Amino acid sequence: xxxxxxxxxxxxxxxxxxxxxxxxxxxxxxxxxxxxxxxxxxxxxxxxxxxxxxxxxxxxxxxxxxxxxxxxxxxxxxxxxxxxxxxxxxxxxxxxxxxxxxxxxxxxxxxxxxxxxxxxxxxxxxxxxxxxxxxxxxxxxxxxxxxxxxxxxxxxxxxxxxxxxxxxxxxxxxxxxxxxxxxxxxxxxxxxxxxxxxxxxxxxxxxxxxxxxxxxxxxxxxxxxxxxxxxxxxxxxxxxxxxxxxxxxxxxxxxxxxxxxxxxxxxxxxxxxxxxxxxxxxxxxxxxxxxxxxxxxxxxxxxxxxxxxxxxxxxxxxxxxxxxxxxxxxxxxxxxxxxxxxxxxxxxxxxxxxxxxxxxxxxxxxxxxxxxxxxxxxxxxxxxxxxxxxxxxxxxxxxxxxxxxxxxxxxxxxxxxxxxxxxxxxxxxxxxxxxxxxxxxxxxxxxxxxxxxxxxxxxxxxxx
Numbered sequence: 293x294x295x296x297x298x299x300x301x302x303x304x305x306x307x308x309x310x311x312x313x314x315x316x317x318x319x320x321x322x323x324x325x326x327x328x329x330x331x332x333x334x335x336x337x338x339x340x341x342x343x344x345x346x347x348x349x350x351x352x353x354x355x356x357x358x359x360x361x362x363x364x365x366x367x368x369x370x371x372x373x374x375x376x377x378x379x380x381x382x383x384x385x386x387x388x389x390x391x392x393x394x395x396x397x398x399x400x401x402x403x404x405x406x407x408x409x410x411x412x413x414x415x416x417x418x419x420x421x422x423x424x425x426x427x428x429x430x431x432x433x434x435x436x437x438x439x440x441x442x443x444x445x446x447x448x449x450x451x452x453x454x455x456x457x458x459x460x461x462x463x464x465x466x467x468x469x470x471x472x473x474x475x476x477x478x479x480x481x482x483x484x485x486x487x488x489x490x491x492x493x494x495x496x497x498x499x500x501x502x503x504x505x506x507x508x509x510x511x512x513x514x515x516x517x518x519x520x521x522x523x524x525x526x527x528x529x530x531x532x533x534x535x536x537x538x539x540x541x542x543x544x545x546x547x548x549x550x551x552x553x554x555x556x557x558x559x560x561x562x563x564x565x566x567x568x569x570x571x572x573x574x575x576x577x578x579x580x581x582x583x584x585x586x587x588x589x590x591x592x593x594x595x596x597x598x599x600x601x602x603x604x605x606x607x608x609x610x611x612x613x614x615x616x617x618x619x620x621x622x623x624x625x626x627x628x629x630x631x632x633x634x635x636x637x638x639x640x641x642x643x644x645x646x647x648x649x650x651x652x653x654x655x656x657x658x659x660x661x662x663x664x665x666x667x668x669x670x671x672x673x674x675x676x677x678x679x680x681x682x683x684x685x686x687x688x689x690x691x692x693x694x695x696x697x698x699x700x701x702x703x704x705x706x707x708x709x710x711x712x713x714x715x716x717x718x719x720x721x722x723x724x725x726x727x728x729x730x731x732x733x734x735x736x737x738x739x740x741x742x743x744x745x746x747x748x749x750x751x752x753x754x755x756x
Contacts, residue, residue, distance in 0.1 A: 294333040294334055294356055294377070294726055295354075298350060298356065299333070299334050299572070300352050301350060302334060302336060302347055302350065303334075303336070304321075305336075305347060306337065306338050306339070306343055310336060310338070310384065310420075311335070311336045312334070312335040312336075313334065314599055315331075315641055316720045317333065317335065317376035318331060318332050318334070319375075320335075320713075321335045321361065321379045322372070322373065322379060323364070323372060324365065324366045324369060324370065324371050325366060325647055326367055326368065326369045326711075326712075326713055327627060328372045328426075328713065329372065329377055330373050330375075330376070331373070331465050331480075332370050332373040332376060332377060332378065332379040333356070334377075334378045334379070335378070335379045335381060336378060336380060336381070337381045337382075337383065338380055338382070338384065338583060339383070339384050340498075341459065341461055341467050341498040344380065344461045345461050345465045345466070345467055345496060346461070346465070347378065347380065347463045348461060348463055348464065348674045348742070349465035351377075351463075351740075351744060352463065352464055352465065353379070354739050355379030355744060356376075356377045356378060356742065357373065357375045357376060357378070357494075357742055357743075358377055358380060358463075358742050358743060358744070359371060359372075359373045359378070359379045359381045359744050360382060360432065360433075360437070360492040360497075361379060361381050361431050361742070362381075362382055362403065362431035362434030362437070363383065363427060363429055363434060364708075365424075365426045365430040366434065366438060366522065366708065366709065366711060366721060367630050367708045367713075368708045368709045368710060368711025368712065368713045368714055369377060369712030369713045370438060370490075370709055370711035370712065370744070370746075371434075371708075372588050372711075372712055372748055373465065373746075374712055374745075374746040375745050375746055377742075379539050379749070380404045382401075382402045382496075382498075383403040383431065384403060385401040385498065386403035386404050386405070387400070387401045387404070388400050388401075388408070388409060388412050389414060389446055389499070390679070391504070393411065393416045393417065393418060393613060395473060396472050396503060396504045396506075396516055397456065397501055397502060397503060397504060397703070398420065398502045398622055399473075399489070399500070399501050399502075400495050400499075400502065401433075401498065401499060401500075402432060402433020402434075402436070402498060402499075402500065403431050404425065404432045404433075404575045405425045405427075405429060405431060406420075406423075406426075406427040406428075406430050406431065406435060407429075407466055407569055407687045408434055409432060410427065411506075412624050412634070413504055417506070417507050417567060418505065418506060418507055419504065419506065419507040419508065420454065420502065420504055420505040421442075421444050421447075421448035421454070421505065422435060422440060422441065422442050422444075422445075422448070422449075422450060422451045423447070423453060424441065424442045424707070425442070425443075425614070425617075425618060426607070427442070427615075427616050428615075431657070432502075433497050436451055436452075436487075436488060436497055436711040437489070437490065437491055437492055437499055438491060438707070439451060439452055439709065440707050441623075441666070441668065441706060442571075442707075443540040443542055443611075443614070444539050444540045444571070445665070445668075446532075446538055446540055446541050446665030447538065447539040448505070449591055450538070450548045450707065451488070452485070454503045454504075455456075455484060455501070455503075456473055456475070456477075456501045456503055457469065457471030457472050457473055457500075457501035458471055458496065458497055458499065458500055458501070459498050460494075460495040460496065461495055461496040462493070462494075462737065462745045463495060463590070463738035463740070463742055464695040464738075467498075468485045470483040470487070471484035471561070473501045475503070483678070483719060485672075489709060491709050491710065491711060491744065491748060492743060492747070493734060493738070493743050493744045493745075493747055493748055494733075494734065494737045495737065495738075496742065502574070504639075508539075508573035509554070509574070509575055509576060510573070510574060510575060510576040511539065511571055511572065511579065512571070512572050512579050512580065512583040512598050512601065512607070513571050513572075513600070513603070513606075513607040514566060514568075514569070514570040514572075514583060514586060514598065514599065514601075515558070515569055515598070515599045515601075515610065516570065516573075516587070516590035516595040516598045516711075517560060517564035517596055517597035517598075518567070518593075518595055518596065519563050519565055519567060520565055520566070520594070521545055521546075521565050521644050521648065522641045522644055523565040523566070523593065523594045524543060524565070524567070524568055524644075525566070525640045525641035525643075525644045526541065526593065526641050527568060527589075527590060527594070527595070527638050528568065528637065528665065529640065530589060530593050531568075531570070531589060531590070531658050532596055532637060532665065534585070536572075536582050536585075536586050536589070537572075537582070538571065538572060538586065539662075540569065540570065540665065541568065541569075541663070541664050541665030542569040542570075542614060542661070542662065542663060542664060542665070543568060543644075543661060543662060543664035543669065544566065544567045544569070544614075544661045545565065545566055545644075545659065545660045545661060546564070546566070547657060547660070548617055548621075548659050549564065549567055549728070551613075551620040551659065552613045552617055553625055555613045555616055555620075556605050556610070556613050557609040557610055558599055560597075560685060561597060561641060563596065564596065568590065568592075568595075568664070569611075569614060570608065571607075573755060584602060598681075598721070601687050602603060616698055617661055618672075621659050621672050624659065624674045625657060625676055625682075626676050626677075627673050627674070627675055628659075628672045628674045628675070629671050629673040629675070629686055629687075629689075629713075630670060630671075630673075630674060630708075631673070631690065631693060631694075631704075632662070632669075632674075632706050632707055633668070633669060633693065633697045633703065633704060633705070633706065634666065634668040634669070634672060634697075634702055634705075635697060635700045636700070636702065637639075639667070639701065639702065640664060640667055640669075642700060642718040643669065643696065643700060643702070644660065644696065646696045647669075647693065647696075649661050650689050650693060650696070651689075653692075654686075654689045655683040655685065656675055656682065656686060656689060657674045658671060658672065658674065659671075659672040660672070662721045663711075663719075664683060667702070667706075668706035672689060673686050673693075691717075694717050694720055697718050698721060703721060704717055704721050709748075710748045712747055713747070714753075715747065715748055715749060717745075718744075718749065719750065726750065727750075730748075730749070731749060
């Protein structure tokens with residue numbers, strides 16, 4: 293619990309208009325997009341790196357936790373202040389500082405909404421590819437801190453592939469720059485990559501230099517429906533092996549389609565159990581040729597339904613439906629555990645089959661969709677937490693899912709991060725030696741364990 297003296301000092305740093313102290317106000321920052329909740333002692337909205345530096349110096353002196361937060365869209369509990377302390381909400385730091393078409397870079401503050409950056413880049417004839425499903429409201433800082441991906445990662449890669457440099461406030465208060473604004477750079481250790489995906493445990497990211505690319509001239513969107521889920525999953529591998537290079541290759545099971553049926557731009561026949569959404573970017577003639585070949589390949593792979601968006605409006609409606617999936621799943625049950633596992637591409641059909649078996653065994657609806665083109669599926673275990681049997685079954689389903697994923701040589705998180713939700717399972721993927729090494733790195737950066745404590749690592753005696 294913060295003392296009144298320390299709280300007053302923090303409020304003096306940011307200004308009383310940028311601090312929340314009442315229980316009702318603070319509760320709005322006690323949770324993210326998970327069901328996990330913990331009350332912060334104080335919520336502040338810093339406006340500069342210097343203010344953050346002063347707060348972290350205080351935190352080291354008085355040993356209180358500091359939890360960085362963007363828009364609170366995370367799905368792993370990464371911004372939940374599990375040990376109280378101060379939540380640093382970075383949404384005031386929301387300026388696009390520079391878009392340089394000559395250098396193909398953007399320089400932004402962490403509170404910039406991802407979708408706003410994408411639109412600003414387009415106004416300069418440029419493209420910022422990473423497109424998490426929450427792009428309309430999540431922040432760049434949160435994307436960097438969690439290693440966010442998105443649908444077009446198949447062709448363009450994920451957030452980490454676009455971060456050239458960072459300015460970070462270290463847990464001890466120093467403000468440092470790492471990386472550069474050049475496409476290459478090998479001077480010293482690559483600390484930029486270390487901060488990427490560190491989930492606020494190593495410092496507070498306050499400035500980001502991002503790589504941009506030329507805006508693609510044309511895009512076409514296809515939808516292919518299959519009567520068998522595993523056939524749809526197998527078709528993913530066939531498409532990727534064809535050399536046709538899809539920009540996006542998304543997968544939806546029947547339960548997903550049922551959730552978004554009202555917003556789809558076309559009817560889906562009852563016999564369709566799995567749908568692939570495919571986007572192709574490039575020069576107009578080349579795009580048309582690749583899209584036609586992809587449609588033919590889908591039919592040869594067993595697709596009963598192959599549709600091509602007739603114009604940009606219909607394509608936008610289809611992608612809007614894709615972005616609507618996550619909130620639409622609550623039609624099925626009032627609560628869910630949303631996992632984002634990833635497996636090697638060849639294991640995708642097996643993963644889909646095993647998820648179906650887990651759903652049958654646990655008698656719970658499990659909705660499966662996501663970025664099939666890079667093996668990253670969102671597995672949503674739907675349940676009612678007020679029903680003890682369902683709550684226990686959901687937890688067992690998570691354990692079985694993770695065990696299956698590791699057996700298939702996959703990872704427990706493709707883009708959401710570890711946070712609080714996955715910390716108990718870290719040992720399924722990382723060896724004791726690797727966990728110990730990462731704990732030592734954490735301690736080197738944050739000797740007093742003030743930065744987002746309790747995240748990533750499972751509990752231990754030293755609580756780091």
